[in-house]
Amino acid sequence: MFDLILSQAVNGLVLGFLYVLIAVGLSVIFGMLGIVNFAHGAFFAIGAYLALMLNRDFGWGAALLAPLLTGLIGMFVEFVLIRRLYGKEPLLGLILTFALALFFEAILRLVFGAAPLPFNPPRFLAGFVEYGPVLITKYRIVVLAVTVFALVAFWSFLEYTPFGRIIRAGSRDAEMVGLLGINLPIVLSSVFGVGCLLAGLAGMLSGPLWTVNPSMAAGAIMPAFVIVTIGGLGSYAGAIIAGVLVGVVTAMTIQFYPDWSSAAMYVLMAVILLVRPRGLFGEKWERFE
Amino acid sequence: MSSNSLRLLTSIDRRTFIGGAGGLTLAHAAASKLGMPYIGNAAAADPIRIGMIYAKTGAVADQAEYMAQGSLLALETRNNTLLGRQAEVIWLDEPTSQAAQQNAERLVGEHNVVGIVGGSLSSSALAISAVAKKAKIPFVAANAGAIDLTGRLCNKYTFRLQPPADVHTRVLAPYCAGLGKKWYLLTAAFAFGQDIKRSFTEFSAANGITLVGADEVPVNTADYSSFILKIRAAKPDVVVGGVPGNDISTFLKQWNELGMKGKIPFAEIAVGATDLWGVGPEAADGLFTINWYHKNPKNPPEEQAMAATYAQKYKRPAADKTWMGWMAMNALLDSVETAKATEPSAIVNALEKWGVQRGGVKAGYRAFDHQMVNRLLVVGIKPKITDKWDYFDILAETPSNDAEIEKVFGAQAESACKMDAL
Numbered sequence: 001m002f003d004l005i006l007s008q009a010v011n012g013l014v015l016g017f018l019y020v021l022i023a024v025g026l027s028v029i030f031g032m033l034g035i036v037n038f039a040h041g042a043f044f045a046i047g048a049y050l051a052l053m054l055n056r057d058f059g060w061g062a063a064l065l066a067p068l069l070t071g072l073i074g075m076f077v078e079f080v081l082i083r084r085l086y087g088k089e090p091l092l093g094l095i096l097t098f099a100l101a102l103f104f105e106a107i108l109r110l111v112f113g114a115a116p117l118p119f120n121p122p123r124f125l126a127g128f129v130e131y132g133p134v135l136i137t138k139y140r141i142v143v144l145a146v147t148v149f150a151l152v153a154f155w156s157f158l159e160y161t162p163f164g165r166i167i168r169a170g171s172r173d174a175e176m177v178g179l180l181g182i183n184l185p186i187v188l189s190s191v192f193g194v195g196c197l198l199a200g201l202a203g204m205l206s207g208p209l210w211t212v213n214p215s216m217a218a219g220a221i222m223p224a225f226v227i228v229t230i231g232g233l234g235s236y237a238g239a240i241i242a243g244v245l246v247g248v249v250t251a252m253t254i255q256f257y258p259d260w261s262s263a264a265m266y267v268l269m270a271v272i273l274l275v276r277p278r279g280l281f282g283e284k285w286e287r288f289e
Numbered sequence: 290m291s292s293n294s295l296r297l298l299t300s301i302d303r304r305t306f307i308g309g310a311g312g313l314t315l316a317h318a319a320a321s322k323l324g325m326p327y328i329g330n331a332a333a334a335d336p337i338r339i340g341m342i343y344a345k346t347g348a349v350a351d352q353a354e355y356m357a358q359g360s361l362l363a364l365e366t367r368n369n370t371l372l373g374r375q376a377e378v379i380w381l382d383e384p385t386s387q388a389a390q391q392n393a394e395r396l397v398g399e400h401n402v403v404g405i406v407g408g409s410l411s412s413s414a415l416a417i418s419a420v421a422k423k424a425k426i427p428f429v430a431a432n433a434g435a436i437d438l439t440g441r442l443c444n445k446y447t448f449r450l451q452p453p454a455d456v457h458t459r460v461l462a463p464y465c466a467g468l469g470k471k472w473y474l475l476t477a478a479f480a481f482g483q484d485i486k487r488s489f490t491e492f493s494a495a496n497g498i499t500l501v502g503a504d505e506v507p508v509n510t511a512d513y514s515s516f517i518l519k520i521r522a523a524k525p526d527v528v529v530g531g532v533p534g535n536d537i538s539t540f541l542k543q544w545n546e547l548g549m550k551g552k553i554p555f556a557e558i559a560v561g562a563t564d565l566w567g568v569g570p571e572a573a574d575g576l577f578t579i580n581w582y583h584k585n586p587k588n589p590p591e592e593q594a595m596a597a598t599y600a601q602k603y604k605r606p607a608a609d610k611t612w613m614g615w616m617a618m619n620a621l622l623d624s625v626e627t628a629k630a631t632e633p634s635a636i637v638n639a640l641e642k643w644g645v646q647r648g649g650v651k652a653g654y655r656a657f658d659h660q661m662v663n664r665l666l667v668v669g670i671k672p673k674i675t676d677k678w679d680y681f682d683i684l685a686e687t688p689s690n691d692a693e694i695e696k697v698f699g700a701q702a703e704s705a706c707k708m709d710a711l
Contacts, residue, residue, distance in 0.1 A: 004522055011514050105346065115351035116538045118569025121546065128548050135518065137546050209546065210511050211539040211567060215347055219511030254504075254515035259478065261515075262507035 003133030008251040014140045016247020017147040018202060018209075022220050023227035023239045024151065025198035031171040031234030032191040034090070035082060038097040040224060041217030042104035043196040046070050047203025048212050049108060052119045060122045063204060070200025075193035082192060083185060101217065108214040116213040143205045150201060154194075155236060167191055171234065226265045230272050232282025241280060336375035337631060339364070339621065340396035342389055342407035342417055343614075345382040347509070349432075349534035352561045352610045353383075353409040356431050359607070359614030360406055362599055363622060371625050389413035393420035393428075402426065403631040404621045406614070410533070411435030411480040414449075421446040425711075427624070427636045431617035432610065434559050435480040436488075436705075439660040443706035446633065448640055448659040450580075450617045454484035454531075456698050457558035457578045460665050460687050462492040464576055468554045469526020474503040475516060475540075476531030482506075485531030485558060501525045506532060513540045517547050530557035530575075538567040545572035562608045562680065570674035577681075579666050581612040584679055587648050587686065606678045620654075634711045649690040655698075658706035662694045 026040045051066035077100065085093045121139035128137040158164035166187055170177040178184040202220065210216060227246055231238025246265045253264035260267075272280060341360055343353035361378060369376050379400050383389035389408070396402045397420065404427040408414030414433030421428035422444040430438060430449040434457070439449045465472065474489055476482035486503060493500055502523045504516055510532075520528055532540055537560060544550055555575040562582065565573050581588070583596050583606045595615055599607040607615075624639035625631060644653030652663040665688075668681035688697045 004518070007518050007522075008515055011518060015512050015514070109346075109350070113351070114354040115563045116535050116567025118567060118572075120542070120569055120571050128546075135521070135547065137548075139546065140514075206511075209543065211535045211542065213351065213535050213538075213567070215350060215509075215535070216511075218347075219509055251515040255519060258504040258506065258516070258519075262478075262510070 004255060005252070007133050007135060008255045009248055010134045010136060011140075012248035012251030013244060014136070014144050014247070015251065016244040017144055017151075018206060019220075019223045019227055019246055020240050020243030021147050021150060021198055021202040021205070022224040023231070023243055024154065024236065025195035025202075026224050027228045027231070027234055027236065027239045028167075028198075029192055029195040030228070032167055032174075033082070033086070033188055035085065035093040035097065036090070037195070038094060038221070039077075039100035039104065040097075040195070040199050041221030042101045043070055043074055043199040044203040044206070044220045045108060045212075045214065045217045046073060046104065047200025048119070048207035048210075048216060049112060049117075049203075050200070051204035051207050052117055052212050055119070066204045067197045067200035070203070071193040071197030074196025074199075075189045077196075078189045078192035083188065086188070101221075105214050105217065112214065114214060116211040119207045119212045121208040139208065143209070146201075146205060150198065151240065154198070158236070163187075163190075223265060226269050228279075230269050230279055232276075232279030235279070235281035235283070238279055238281030336377045337371045337625070338400050338402045339376065339378050339618070340393070340400065340402035340405035340407075341378050341380040341618075342383050342392055342396070342405060342413065343380065344384070344409045344413075346384060347534075349409040351563050351567070352432065352534055352608075355561075355563060355608045355610035356407075356409065356614030356617075358599065358603060359595075359611035359616075360431075360618035361614075362595065362602070362611075363615045363618035366595075366598065367622060371622060372629065372631070376622075383407070383409060383413040383417075386410075386412040386416040390416035390420055393417040394424075397424040397426050403625060403633070404428065404636060406431060406617045406621055408433045411438065411484075414438055415442060415480065418442065418444065418447040422709075425633050427621065427633055427640060429617040429621050429640070431613045433481070434484065436484045437480070439658045440705040443658050443708060445659075445709050445711055446637060448620070448654050448661070450613055450620075450661045450663075451559065452580075452663070452665060452698065453660065454481060454558065455488045457665065458485070458488035458492055459697055460667060460685075461556060461558050461576070461578045462489060462496075464667060464684075465489075465527045465529060465554075465556050466496055466498060468556075468576075470497065471499050471501045471524070471526045473501055473520050473523055473525035473528045474531070475520070475528060476503075476505055477508050477533055477536065478505040479508055479533075481533065481559075482508075482531040485529075489529050489531075506536075508533065508536065510536060511539065513543045514547060517543060517549060520553070521547070521549065525553060528553055528555045530555060532557070534561070534564060535567065537564045541565075541568045541574060542572045545574065550574045561610050563610060565670070565680045566608075566678065570677070570680070573670045573674065573680055576667070576669050576684075579609050579668050579681070580663070581609040582666055582668065582681055582683060583607050583609075583612075584681070585666065585683060589645070589647055591645075592647075616652075637711060648686065650688060650694065651691060655701075657701045657708060658704045659708075660698065662688075662698050664688060665697075 029037045047066050047070040050069050051063040055063040125139040227242040231242035249268050250264050254261045343357045344350045381392035406429045408417050408430040409432050411433040414430040428447050432451050434451045434454050436453040476486040558578045560577045596607040620643050624636050624643050627639040628635035641656045644651050650664045654661050664686050666683055667685040671682050688694050
């Protein structure tokens with residue numbers, strides 16, 4: 001039994017990190033822009049579709065551009081629509097991003113049809129490795145490695161670069177950052193773009209694992225929201241720990257109580273919120289109080 | 290109010306106007322593809338209206354798209370005319386069973402439809418069926434496979450095309466038993482999945498099969514890897530699936546990814562060809578029952594003509610779901626013509642007598658439970674797939690003649706249906 005638990009834990013870890021990648025973008029957008037982005041799952045789906053198309057027409061090398069393109073689409077959306085909501089009633093942001101999620105899903109359905117499209121891992125990553133009881137596919141190892149690399153790189157960017165400092169400062173007091181002479185609209189566009197880029201990266205990595213179809217956002221967005229809530233709104237470390245927790249708890253529930261597998265993360269969220277209403281690493285943010 | 294804000298309210302510059310107009314156009318285009326009802330051929334005054342409820346979003350949206358196109362094709366080939374009058378289809382969504390029920394009520398109350406076709410999921414079809422019974426409107430369920438629809442919860446106004454789970458099980462289970470005596474069940478946690486679990490469990494108990502595992506999985510599960518690890522550890526001879534729509538595509542992709550394809554056989558009833566097309570040739574695997582296949586040379590001429598028309602119009606082959614949508618709608622439209630009236634009772638009587646010859650079997654609805662009897666195909670994935678639209682080898686057609694129908698579909702004495710009166 002221990003073998004199976006270990007195997008499930010490792011599998012849950014991979015799943016959890018994939019969720020983290022989606023959740024971090026959501027968390028950063030909320031932290032900086034104050035927008036709860038219901039359309040985040042749509043950018044995840046766009047990333048998957050772009051990767052599929054680029055891979056089909058130009059190979060996997062080109063597919064790696066999918067997250068970047070997703071980020072650019074995100075910046076365009078921010079420029080055209082999202083920035084009109086800054087400082088306004090939060091409900092407007094919820095409604096707009098929810099409408100955007102539906103709109104993008106409809107566009108994907110219109111362009112690509114409702115049917116799932118075949119998309120498999122690159123051939124050189126086919127197969128799996130076994131370490132004792134643990135079975136993991138080569139592709140999932142790469143997904144784990146890329147995800148960890150992306151998270152570390154993004155954290156380093158936020159922590160050690162001047163632009164990262166502006167983002168962190170802006171997440172606390174955007175008005176003050178603007179008063180210091182920094183071009184805040186460009187910063188905000190970039191942040192939204194980076195959040196969408198991370199969603200697109202998650203979409204690209206998930207495409208060969210899950211099913212690429214216009215409704216695929218639904219499978220990603222709910223765990224992402226749960227992770228952000230458990231980790232604490234706007235908390236980077238919180239999102240990572242919460243993502244791993246959700247992945248492992250879900251895998252363990254499938255092992256022992258499969259009927260409860262879809263409810264497990266919500267039960268976890270409820271328990272954590274009862275103990276820590278702001279989430280594991282949630283802090284008091286003046287601008288949201 | 291300041292002069293600036295007043296100016297904002299009273300003057301619209303060119304850019305704002307163009308932006309707003311563009312936004313409105315996009316919103317209109319999106320809305321037409323989302324929740325707004327599709328109304329085909331609405332120009333004529335006082336047309337005969339047919340209601341259609343198929344999913345526009347969610348796990349079965351791709352299947353529903355094919356069904357809707359098949360249903361629309363059935364009316365189009367009649368030049369959108371019924372009883373010499375213009376006819377139109379009103380298509381509403383079924384995002385949840387509650388919404389399906391509300392939309393069925395809208396079709397009856399607001400649009401005065403003479404009948405409804407649809408129900409991509411069993412839960413939706415059961416909800417629509419309740420409305421059909423209450424409103425006394427004929428309803429032909431195209432895709433729902435829950436046993437109760439033509440069993441315990443049958444009613445005079447509901448007809449069902451898809452054979453229920455126990456019928457599919459009688460066809461496929463002997464093939465599974467031939468592969469081994471240790472089975473693992475992986476079924477979706479909704480009405481149809483639970484019926485599959487019950488039917489295969491009953492078959493296994495009666496035939497000396499051991500169930501080494503049985504998991505219920507939520508609909509729209511994105512990652513099956515943890516379930517697959519459990520299956521791998523249980524070492525079954527066969528995995529019997531019961532997951533719908535896109536979920537089977539996801540499962541089979543991950544089944545292949547984790548190296549299980551070809552190691553443990555996979556079988557599932559009532560799949561759609563589109564589910565397998567979405568998996569791709571590399572990962573497609575399994576033994577299935579399916580209602581219709583476009584490459585079957587035994588398809589009657591009128592079905593071959595439908596498939597040709599569909600392929601010409603939509604630039605892709607007709608799927609089994611296209612045929613199901615077409616067949617369900619055809620039954621309703623034929624019955625309206627036969628009844629020479631739009632009165633529900635006349636249409637129901639005509640539906641009970643409706644039938645078409647398909648090979649050695651006369652397909653039609655049984656009067657005692659309104660279940661369509663028809664032939665089913667047992668198919669396996671081709672060893673080498675060279676055509677992206679041709680994945681299946683047909684292994685059997687069952688029942689192959691009228692004498693076998695009762696054996697496969699069950700006798701009246703076995704039915705839980707207590708049919709009510711008109």
